[in-house]
Amino acid sequence: MNTPVSPLGQALDRVDGKLKVTGQARYAGEYPEAGLLHGSVVSSTIARGRVTHIDITDALRVPGVVMVLDHKNRPKLASYDEDYEDADSADGSPFRPLYNDRVMYSGQPLALVVAETLELARYAGSLVRIEYRVEAHETDLLAAQGDSHAAPAELPKPRGNFQAEFAASALTVDAHYSTPVEHHNPMEPHASTVFYKDGGSLQIHDKTQGPQNCQDYLHKVFGIEKDKIQVLAAFVGGAFGSGLRPQYQLPLAVMAALELKRSVRVTLTRQQMFTFGYRPRTLQHLRLGAAANGRLMAVGHEALGQTSRFEDFTEHVVEWSGMLYQCDNVELSYKLAPLDVYTPLDMRAPGAALGLIGLECAMDELACALAMDPVQLRLINFAERNGNEDKPYSSKELRACYAEGAERFGWTRRNPEPRSMREGRQLIGWGMAGGVWEAMQMPASAKAHIDAHGKLTVSSATTDIGTGTYTVMTQIAAAAAGVSVDDTTFQLGDSSLPTAPLQGGSFTVSSVGTAVQQASKALREKLFEAASQVDPQFAEGRADQMTVAEGYVRLGEHQLALSEVLGGLPNGLQVQIDAEPDKKREAYSTATHSAVFVEVQVDEDLGSIRVSRVVSAVAAGRVVNPKMARSQILGGVVWGLGMALQEETQSDHNLGRFMNHSLAEYHIPVNADIGDIDVIFVEEDDDIVNALGSKGVGEIGIVGVAAAVANAVYHATGKRVRDFPVTLDKVL
Numbered sequence: 001m002n003t004p005v006s007p008l009g010q011a012l013d014r015v016d017g018k019l020k021v022t023g024q025a026r027y028a029g030e031y032p033e034a035g036l037l038h039g040s041v042v043s044s045t046i047a048r049g050r051v052t053h054i055d056i057t058d059a060l061r062v063p064g065v066v067m068v069l070d071h072k073n074r075p076k077l078a079s080y081d082e083d084y085e086d087a088d089s090a091d092g093s094p095f096r097p098l099y100n101d102r103v104m105y106s107g108q109p110l111a112l113v114v115a116e117t118l119e120l121a122r123y124a125g126s127l128v129r130i131e132y133r134v135e136a137h138e139t140d141l142l143a144a145q146g147d148s149h150a151a152p153a154e155l156p157k158p159r160g161n162f163q164a165e166f167a168a169s170a171l172t173v174d175a176h177y178s179t180p181v182e183h184h185n186p187m188e189p190h191a192s193t194v195f196y197k198d199g200g201s202l203q204i205h206d207k208t209q210g211p212q213n214c215q216d217y218l219h220k221v222f223g224i225e226k227d228k229i230q231v232l233a234a235f236v237g238g239a240f241g242s243g244l245r246p247q248y249q250l251p252l253a254v255m256a257a258l259e260l261k262r263s264v265r266v267t268l269t270r271q272q273m274f275t276f277g278y279r280p281r282t283l284q285h286l287r288l289g290a291a292a293n294g295r296l297m298a299v300g301h302e303a304l305g306q307t308s309r310f311e312d313f314t315e316h317v318v319e320w321s322g323m324l325y326q327c328d329n330v331e332l333s334y335k336l337a338p339l340d341v342y343t344p345l346d347m348r349a350p351g352a353a354l355g356l357i358g359l360e361c362a363m364d365e366l367a368c369a370l371a372m373d374p375v376q377l378r379l380i381n382f383a384e385r386n387g388n389e390d391k392p393y394s395s396k397e398l399r400a401c402y403a404e405g406a407e408r409f410g411w412t413r414r415n416p417e418p419r420s421m422r423e424g425r426q427l428i429g430w431g432m433a434g435g436v437w438e439a440m441q442m443p444a445s446a447k448a449h450i451d452a453h454g455k456l457t458v459s460s461a462t463t464d465i466g467t468g469t470y471t472v473m474t475q476i477a478a479a480a481a482g483v484s485v486d487d488t489t490f491q492l493g494d495s496s497l498p499t500a501p502l503q504g505g506s507f508t509v510s511s512v513g514t515a516v517q518q519a520s521k522a523l524r525e526k527l528f529e530a531a532s533q534v535d536p537q538f539a540e541g542r543a544d545q546m547t548v549a550e551g552y553v554r555l556g557e558h559q560l561a562l563s564e565v566l567g568g569l570p571n572g573l574q575v576q577i578d579a580e581p582d583k584k585r586e587a588y589s590t591a592t593h594s595a596v597f598v599e600v601q602v603d604e605d606l607g608s609i610r611v612s613r614v615v616s617a618v619a620a621g622r623v624v625n626p627k628m629a630r631s632q633i634l635g636g637v638v639w640g641l642g643m644a645l646q647e648e649t650q651s652d653h654n655l656g657r658f659m660n661h662s663l664a665e666y667h668i669p670v671n672a673d674i675g676d677i678d679v680i681f682v683e684e685d686d687d688i689v690n691a692l693g694s695k696g697v698g699e700i701g702i703v704g705v706a707a708a709v710a711n712a713v714y715h716a717t718g719k720r721v722r723d724f725p726v727t728l729d730k731v732l
């Protein structure tokens with residue numbers, strides 16, 4: 001029998017690649033309709049106070065302007081906080097655009113100008129005059145440190161006796177690190193195109209990571225039945241967490257569409273992309289105590305993050321310090337300080353990307369104090385079990401990450417002495433760090449359908465935010481159904497499809513992939529049963545040996561026309577599956593790991609830093625598509641370099657607003673900043689995490705990178721920079 005190669009594990013090109021490179025892929029703000037109106041948001045210029053007057057006379061006088069909405073004339077909305085909560089809400093009272101006269105942060109939307117063209121709307125927006133009663137604000141985390149409270153998070157309980165062991169340790173590190181505010185800055189700005197249909201139903205193209213989350217939100221906020229709201233997100237131009245929650249352009253566009261009974265689009269400007277969630281600034285205090293042989297005796301990690309006055313944004317910043325290494329005496333604390341700012345938001349590897357900066361820089365400092373190789377220090381303290389949960393890992397090939405990463409990098413040639421390696425006037429630094437992220441799984445559903453020509457269509461209401469979901473789901477479906485990838489189509493980005501969680505948390509392959517696999521497998525079994533009825537010789541084989549191609553089902557020597565198998569089913573065969581995480585996961589901790597090795601070149605006179613080489617070795621279970629997975633790690637590494645050296649949203653605390661709210665002044669790496677990046681996926685077999693054995697790779701790529709860069713800068717220069725980003729003024 002001619003067994004086709006399983007599409008799982010193949011480096012398939014993106015199935016949506018051609019649509020994207022030929023410009024046929026439409027994004028939320030690109031759907032046309034005759035008569036479509038355009039909304040432009042007018043933002044607050046103060047950080048705190050009340051709106052005393054909004055003068056819209058001049059704006060309304062502009063020909064082509066249809067309406068100006070503000071808190072006084074907006075349509076009636078839900079009046080309870082719960083109605084504004086969504087699948088990624090923080091604790092507290094969610095932001096409601098145009099709710100009342102209160103200004104809670106600089107950049108808050110205070111009015112929406114709706115006009116026949118976007119240009120007219122923006123121009124008219126500039127004519128809206130807003131008067132305020134200004135109140136004193138605080139936007140500086142440093143100044144607000146005293147006003148913090150415990151984050152509403154369940155932290156692992158302290159274990160052992162941190163204070164006593166830290167005090168008694170042969171060697172200690174006691175260091176403070178800080179990280180700045182960062183913004184997601186996806187290429188595609190947030191946009192919602194609301195098509196108002198006859199009968200008042202809404203078809204909405206939204207920039208989101210979860211169409212059903214937006215559908216549910218609109219249902220609650222506006223009291224519209226769900227079957228009258230369809231939210232679509234066929235293509236998303238990057239999100240990184242910025243599309244986890246419905247953003248304010250969505251309710252504003254819907255408000256205008258309902259009020260006018262017309263189709264409306266609201267697109268945020270690049271500057272307005274800095275007027276909602278972001279990665280919060282943190283202050284971290286790390287205390288590590290070790291015995292002379294390098295064994296960790298005490299780990300203490302305290303973090304303070306900023307939040308808004310209306311919600312307590314909470315992420316996992318310090319938990320990693322209780323699990324990445326073996327230690328019996330651990331104390332973790334995580335506090336929040338409310339400021340006059342918008343609520344932070346999950347951003348790629350939320351929490352871990354921050355907490356691992358503190359932990360992995362402190363581990364490097366400890367290695368230096370011990371005069372021990374940093375990889376060796378990590379091996380000595382390798383944790384077989386997750387100390388926070390006291391559970392074994394379903395798999396943890398982190399040792400292989402260290403070994404294969406170090407080998408590829410040439411780590412053994414490192415002279416441990418700072419400032420000992422140079423090329424001309426460039427000081428060379430080699431640094432490393434480890435990374436960790438959760439391998440979660442959420443309930444998800446999928447539907448599989450096959451027609452008489454053998455075309456398989458599988459669907460679920462997830463999204464593809466650039467991660468490759470269209471492609472990997474196509475592979476998973478094809479493999480499970482016994483159909484070629486060419487005959488397989490995966491549909492997503494539509495709230496009317498079977499239930500899927502938000503695309504995020506690196507759990508899409510494990511969650512939606514499991515549902516897709518189960519639905520496709522169930523479809524194959526049904527087809528096998530039907531074939532066995534028609535031809536009893538099929539019944540002698542197994543469903544998983546049967547393939548479908550060219551309009552036939554085949555099993556060994558036997559084949560049957562699909563039309564015959566589907567005889568009584570002119571519409572083809574369909575199966576829907578609701579998949580839950582396997583119970584056997586519960587006895588284990590599940591996580592992805594990485595080891596990152598970095599080479600920097602620091603100009604001795606100028607202090608300029610260039611990252612010439614990165615090796616990232618990742619343990620993430622079985623990789624469904626090495627090409628897509630590598631792209632995820634490449635993107636994460638590049639972002640990590642930005643976190644290390646460039647990214648920082650700077651505030652003018654006198655005005656209480658961000659200053660560099662544009663891509664010209666918010667620095668991220670460009671091609672010329674990026675040297676060689678080598679990605680390794682180590683072998684990791686895991687039959688517990690899910691049937692695919694895949695843990696997800698969306699986030700692990702960024703974790704640890706910034707620490708590895710800072711550690712390399714220390715090795716190059718002998719200068720320890722603990723205030724991120726590591727810019728040349730801090731190095732000199």
Ligand code: MOS
Nearest residue numbers: 241347348504505
């Ligand atoms: Mo990710 S921050 O869960 O989109």
